[in-house]
Amino acid sequence: MKCLNCGNSITNNLKIKEIFLFKKIIPDYICQLCRSQLIPLKNKNNCLRCYKPNVSGICSDCQIWEQKYQIINCHQALFEYNQFIHSYFKLYKRYGDVLLAKLFFKDIMSWSKQNQFDVVTYIPSSQSHQRLRGFDPVLELYKDIFDLQLLLVKVDADKPQAQKDRQERLQTPQTFSALPEINRLSKNQSILILDDIYTTGRTLMYAHDIFWESGFKNISTFSLSS
Numbered sequence: 001m002k003c004l005n006c007g008n009s010i011t012n013n014l015k016i017k018e019i020f021l022f023k024k025i026i027p028d029y030i031c032q033l034c035r036s037q038l039i040p041l042k043n044k045n046n047c048l049r050c051y052k053p054n055v056s057g058i059c060s061d062c063q064i065w066e067q068k069y070q071i072i073n074c075h076q077a078l079f080e081y082n083q084f085i086h087s088y089f090k091l092y093k094r095y096g097d098v099l100l101a102k103l104f105f106k107d108i109m110s111w112s113k114q115n116q117f118d119v120v121t122y123i124p125s126s127q128s129h130q131r132l133r134g135f136d137p138v139l140e141l142y143k144d145i146f147d148l149q150l151l152l153v154k155v156d157a158d159k160p161q162a163q164k165d166r167q168e169r170l171q172t173p174q175t176f177s178a179l180p181e182i183n184r185l186s187k188n189q190s191i192l193i194l195d196d197i198y199t200t201g202r203t204l205m206y207a208h209d210i211f212w213e214s215g216f217k218n219i220s221t222f223s224l225s226s
């Protein structure tokens with residue numbers, strides 16, 4: 001198999017456990033060299049709410065979510081946002097290389113096996129973005145791993161979150177509305193909302209708010225990077 005990012009060969013060093021227990025092997029699409037450039041977030045004194053590294057307790061952004069909006073953030077992510085992740089999303093989203101959707105398949109799949117939810121949904125692109133790019137990047141990232149339900153609609157914003165500075169991001173007005181399917185779900189179910197990158201949390205908190213206002217109380221969020 002070749003690395004989707006750089007084209008190098010991937011050597012699958014099977015662990016003894018995997019060979020003898022006939023454990024189902026999750027395919028990997030990223031080589032060791034590329035993987036060595038990733039910084040996993042796990043066990044890094046993570047913020048108890050948003051999983052950002054090197055925080056003792058709750059970070060200042062999450063304190064704002066709690067005090068100002070009464071939202072108890074419950075977020076997890078896999079990798080620190082660094083140069084590698086930045087370049088990855090540039091190729092994947094800006095240049096539209098849809099094949100890169102599978103680069104982190106193994107990591108996301110492993111996480112999904114350890115974290116169970118009744119309903120899994122995602123942050124959709126706005127219609128105009130989807131038309132422009134030809135695919136929905138968050139959907140493509142997760143569709144082969146989770147049984148996804150489309151429950152939100154994103155209205156076209158003034159400009160993409162990626163082009164905004166920190167203040168503009170925090171001040172973005174609500175950009176989602178609920179699809180009627182939300183009301184057909186039982187409110188005691190646990191919900192997981194997926195996004196690609198978590199920055200201030202503004203986008204996911206609005207999505208969170210839609211579910212909260214619809215009567216759900218057990219809401220978690222996840223992103224590849226934070």
Ligand SMILES: [Zn+2]
Pocket residue numbers: 003004005006007008030031032033034035
């Ligand atoms: Zn590689």
Ligand SMILES: [Zn+2]
Pocket residue numbers: 047048049050051052058059060061062
């Ligand atoms: Zn936080």
